Amino acid sequence: MYNFEFEKPGSVADAVAALGADDAQALGGGQTLIPTLKQRLAMPTKLVSLKGIAEMQGVCTGDDGAICIGGATSHATVAAEAGAYPALAATAAHIGDPAVRNRGTIGGSLANNDPSACYPAAALGSGATIVTNTREIAADDYFQGMFTTALDEGEIITEVRFPVPEKANYQKFVQPASRFALVGVYVAKYADGVRVAITGASNDGVFRWTEAEAALSSNFSPDAVDGLSLSGDDMISDLHGTGDYRAHLCGVMTKRAVAAAA
Amino acid sequence: MPKDGGIGASSKRREDVRFLTGAGNYTDDINMHGQAYVHFLRSDIAHGTITNIDTSAAASMPGVVRIFTGSDFEGVGGMPCGWQVTDKHGQPMQEPAHPILAQGKVRHVGEPIAAVVADSLAEARDAAEAIVVDINELPAVVDMKAALQDGATKVHDDLDNNLCYDWGFVEENKDAVNKAFEDAAHVTSLELVNNRLVANPMEPRVAVGDYARGTDESTLYTTSQNPHVIRLLMGAFVLGIPEHKLRVVAPDVGGGFGTKIFHYQEEAFCTFAAKACNRPVKWTSSRTEAFISDAHGRDHVTKIELALDADNNFTAIRTETHANMGAYLSTFAPSVPTWLHGTLMAGNYKTPLIYVNVKAVFTNTVPVDAYRGAGRPEATFQLERVVDKAARELGVDPIALRRQNFITEFPYATPVAVEYDTGDYHGTMDKLEEMGDFAGFAARRAESEKNGKLRGLGVNCYIEACGIAPSNLVGQLGARAGLYESATVRVNATGGLVVMTGSHSHGQGHETSFAQVVAEMIGIDENMVEIVHGDTANTPMGMGTYGSRSIAVGGSAMVRATEKIINKAKKIASHLLEASEADIELKDGAFSVAGTDKSVAWGDVTLAAYVPHNYPLEDIEPGLEETAFYDPSNFTYPSGAYACEVEVDPDTGKVTIERFAAADDFGNIINPMIVTGQVHGGLAQGIGQALLENCAYDENGQLLSASYMDYAMPRADDLPMFDVDHSSQTPCTHNPLGVKGCGEAGAIGSPPAVVNAVVDALQSAGKDVTHIDMPLSPDRVWAAMNG
Numbered sequence A: 001m002y003n004f005e006f007e008k009p010g011s012v013a014d015a016v017a018a019l020g021a022d023d024a025q026a027l028g029g030g031q032t033l034i035p036t037l038k039q040r041l042a043m044p045t046k047l048v049s050l051k052g053i054a055e056m057q058g059v060c061t062g063d064d065g066a067i068c069i070g071g072a073t074s075h076a077t078v079a080a081e082a083g084a085y086p087a088l089a090a091t092a093a094h095i096g097d098p099a100v101r102n103r104g105t106i107g108g109s110l111a112n113n114d115p116s117a118c119y120p121a122a123a124l125g126s127g128a129t130i131v132t133n134t135r136e137i138a139a140d141d142y143f144q145g146m147f148t149t150a151l152d153e154g155e156i157i158t159e160v161r162f163p164v165p166e167k168a169n170y171q172k173f174v175q176p177a178s179r180f181a182l183v184g185v186y187v188a189k190y191a192d193g194v195r196v197a198i199t200g201a202s203n204d205g206v207f208r209w210t211e212a213e214a215a216l217s218s219n220f221s222p223d224a225v226d227g228l229s230l231s232g233d234d235m236i237s238d239l240h241g242t243g244d245y246r247a248h249l250c251g252v253m254t255k256r257a258v259a260a261a262a
Numbered sequence B: 001m002p003k004d005g006g007i008g009a010s011s012k013r014r015e016d017v018r019f020l021t022g023a024g025n026y027t028d029d030i031n032m033h034g035q036a037y038v039h040f041l042r043s044d045i046a047h048g049t050i051t052n053i054d055t056s057a058a059a060s061m062p063g064v065v066r067i068f069t070g071s072d073f074e075g076v077g078g079m080p081c082g083w084q085v086t087d088k089h090g091q092p093m094q095e096p097a098h099p100i101l102a103q104g105k106v107r108h109v110g111e112p113i114a115a116v117v118a119d120s121l122a123e124a125r126d127a128a129e130a131i132v133v134d135i136n137e138l139p140a141v142v143d144m145k146a147a148l149q150d151g152a153t154k155v156h157d158d159l160d161n162n163l164c165y166d167w168g169f170v171e172e173n174k175d176a177v178n179k180a181f182e183d184a185a186h187v188t189s190l191e192l193v194n195n196r197l198v199a200n201p202m203e204p205r206v207a208v209g210d211y212a213r214g215t216d217e218s219t220l221y222t223t224s225q226n227p228h229v230i231r232l233l234m235g236a237f238v239l240g241i242p243e244h245k246l247r248v249v250a251p252d253v254g255g256g257f258g259t260k261i262f263h264y265q266e267e268a269f270c271t272f273a274a275k276a277c278n279r280p281v282k283w284t285s286s287r288t289e290a291f292i293s294d295a296h297g298r299d300h301v302t303k304i305e306l307a308l309d310a311d312n313n314f315t316a317i318r319t320e321t322h323a324n325m326g327a328y329l330s331t332f333a334p335s336v337p338t339w340l341h342g343t344l345m346a347g348n349y350k351t352p353l354i355y356v357n358v359k360a361v362f363t364n365t366v367p368v369d370a371y372r373g374a375g376r377p378e379a380t381f382q383l384e385r386v387v388d389k390a391a392r393e394l395g396v397d398p399i400a401l402r403r404q405n406f407i408t409e410f411p412y413a414t415p416v417a418v419e420y421d422t423g424d425y426h427g428t429m430d431k432l433e434e435m436g437d438f439a440g441f442a443a444r445r446a447e448s449e450k451n452g453k454l455r456g457l458g459v460n461c462y463i464e465a466c467g468i469a470p471s472n473l474v475g476q477l478g479a480r481a482g483l484y485e486s487a488t489v490r491v492n493a494t495g496g497l498v499v500m501t502g503s504h505s506h507g508q509g510h511e512t513s514f515a516q517v518v519a520e521m522i523g524i525d526e527n528m529v530e531i532v533h534g535d536t537a538n539t540p541m542g543m544g545t546y547g548s549r550s551i552a553v554g555g556s557a558m559v560r561a562t563e564k565i566i567n568k569a570k571k572i573a574s575h576l577l578e579a580s581e582a583d584i585e586l587k588d589g590a591f592s593v594a595g596t597d598k599s600v601a602w603g604d605v606t607l608a609a610y611v612p613h614n615y616p617l618e619d620i621e622p623g624l625e626e627t628a629f630y631d632p633s634n635f636t637y638p639s640g641a642y643a644c645e646v647e648v649d650p651d652t653g654k655v656t657i658e659r660f661a662a663a664d665d666f667g668n669i670i671n672p673m674i675v676t677g678q679v680h681g682g683l684a685q686g687i688g689q690a691l692l693e694n695c696a697y698d699e700n701g702q703l704l705s706a707s708y709m710d711y712a713m714p715r716a717d718d719l720p721m722f723d724v725d726h727s728s729q730t731p732c733t734h735n736p737l738g739v740k741g742c743g744e745a746g747a748i749g750s751p752p753a754v755v756n757a758v759v760d761a762l763q764s765a766g767k768d769v770t771h772i773d774m775p776l777s778p779d780r781v782w783a784a785m786n787g
């Protein structure tokens, strides 16, 4: 770790101001950023903790029925308090281990957009809205490839709004070492159609499987996915599985998610 | 009735009180006045020529005490290798120089190039980043077979090629073995990989060097399984410090698993630098450094063939193995694929003819050495896999095929140089059949199938050679050390005892189980016995703990020393009781005269030894302290039979272990609870190897699994509840306790059971899969099913 300044503002406005300094960086739960710093792979001059901002904490229900989660809310809090959207609470409950869930935040996870992370699938699969200090971004516009998002320098995720579907489920097939998703499929059935978002698989990060969405929108049953397949060519191929294996798992996990959707 | 103390009692591990309440004293807990910190700049290139190292900018950075590079170690010895293997032509192995800091070339990712000593670790790291190293990258040698081809890039320019040795065992049997294969009714052959592993003890390695200018004495605190071995190797071969001026302390050590046996560069560096800088120097490995600097384990590529006659009797075994040495020879590396592997190739079977060929190969990877089981898991895995495959090819029951070929008469001299003293392989298999409920397997399989899962049952046996070892024998085989063990038993005036043992406990619970033995022998409470280990300043020269040798060899030394104590105490008692020494009996902590009610308590005798007012001073010396060295006459041969039941998800290839039963024969048992714990740990590591752990390099010699993000350790939820039994006991015939050792069995015996079970599951679904290389990760199993 290199030396850095540390600030813990109490409001979004103060955080934005603090992040105005050169090479300042937001700190959520630190579950990604702190290991990066320990490896000396990043050198921010200042860390601005978002954990002290009350308006970025907690789970509530919006006027339109959407679940609203403060950007600095921990995975453990979502697991415990997002009962109105059970699939989302269950997704949060299976991220990492208890220590990670008690520290890690939804804003940090979405800002980081790890290609194997769980929340990106939940957000894209739910058609969530990413609310920042300056604007609202639709999930479809937000995820722009591995570790790449629509966020500007210094922009803070203050809230994430999830419309609650009729049914949904997340199936995570874990990578045996990291226990991130080797392939994770989030399926959500809304009145106007089904969304299927897949994490862990693609070289381009989380993506929607539109063919499966179409098939499931007309017939929400596992069989609807039969015969559909994704190409492994553009999928991640590593020590834990080839692109073809991941492509195969996309189908298996989609079916399981549909079967389990509640 | 379970005992509540002494031999056979499940006494609670006394050391756990300090471990579990944060009162342990690990090497990293040791901080010296004025201590400086070292950070090693390590190569991120697998193979290259160093053209320039510029430390000038770094040297003037804040806090820097001194920067060392390879040139500071010219004239200093390199890292020694403790075992010389002779090849099949009678020639010694090729043995490259192994520098403390790279000299001219780097040969694996992680090799230390420079060392920065600074006031703080952060300053040392800052300065290390300012060192400029220019390396002319060379092609990396990674694949063992490619490494042996003509014209292959050489890891060591001054050696003939990348072949460390080509070993044939037993070379004289080769023609007879080949003939047996020509005459065989059936031959089963199998090519397999024994995957490379990283030991990953919970505590990473740490070294603190200290130098006392006033007395010219050096002290090294280090995370070692064998402090005397480190003192001898480092003092005599690396730094030239006489042993009386060098103390090595291995305090509480948080797991070793073999990788803390070896003498490492960082230990020599900290000792050297403490004197050079006249300040204590401390190094604490990060987890990342551990992955690229702790010796790795296994990494064999093997072809094994089994010949059978028309009645399914095994007639011959022939194996060809490539064993990865990595870039340099770690301390005991050459012995692992040879004398710890070839000698076990008979397993539990009376195969009359065996020939083992091993080619040890240098590559641009981290050195490979002993890891829990060391050579014996590699032997067991290939043998038990090929026997299982033979049973399937012949359409016979795998258990029946094994039973038919079991060795049943002991002692049994194998065709691979060792003699098993005792064993009862049918006995452990009988026990296993009872534990495994094999009769109920069909119903369990049907139940799994109902849930869309495939179920498989895998069984195997194992034999291991523990309690290493007779010194004169290993000397003939190339060991550059003796393998006895030592103990000093010091009785205090008030009757308490301190046992100073050359064995070293790094999780095994010696402080509890060793005390049980001495307490039993004298008939006193265990709490009167204290076990001291790990410091060359207060323990007799010992060879340390590995190879499941502590109770068998160290325990035997302790028994011998305690016997000497008892003999002397009887002399004192006979004087106090005015009786003939021959009539004195020791029971329940009191000496009595046989056939009378005259007796004297243990404490009265010990007090007399130190307050010798009424004492036979003309016959014996005052005091009560004895030392014994014990050199075993043979290895010990624990054995057992294991069964694993798996479920395979055919859609994903994921394997889950549903049941695991282990029936072991460890001979006599001192503390059943500790033995069970050792088996549990071994099973977890063996199952880790079979299903999860994979140390992988890419073609450029970059380690792909260099952190827990990619290297999968077994976790509790990967494992079933284990069913463990060690009631089958054929005591060792040649050590005083009749013990065999239990530390490695679980890791040796479990991988073949897992793989046999998965193959069984896949074949039950009609898949033509005869083998999958470990780890049986979901992608590999799925690929095998759909290949």
Ligand SMILES: Cc1cc2nc3c(=O)[nH]c(=O)nc-3n(C[C@H](O)[C@H](O)[C@H](O)COP(=O)(O)OP(=O)(O)OC[C@H]3O[C@@H](n4cnc5c(N)ncnc54)[C@H](O)[C@@H]3O)c2cc1C
Pocket: A025, A026, A027, A028, A029, A030, A031, A032, A033, A034, A050, A071, A072, A094, A095, A096, A097, A100, A103, A104, A105, A106, A107, A108, A109, A111, A112, A114, A116, A117, A118, A119, A155, A156, A157, A158, A178, A179, A180, A181
């Ligand atoms: C052992 C372990 C296991 C894990 N397993 C999983 C898993 O199974 N699935 C999974 O999805 N994740 C997993 N994670 C990651 C975990 O969910 C992290 O919490 C998450 O990736 C980052 O969140 P954080 O709050 O810790 O962010 P930090 O590490 O603090 O920050 C990450 C990045 O986001 C930025 N940032 C943080 N908060 C905001 C914000 N509100 N607005 C804008 N930018 C912000 C930071 O500047 C930084 O660039 C695991 C992590 C660990 C250590």
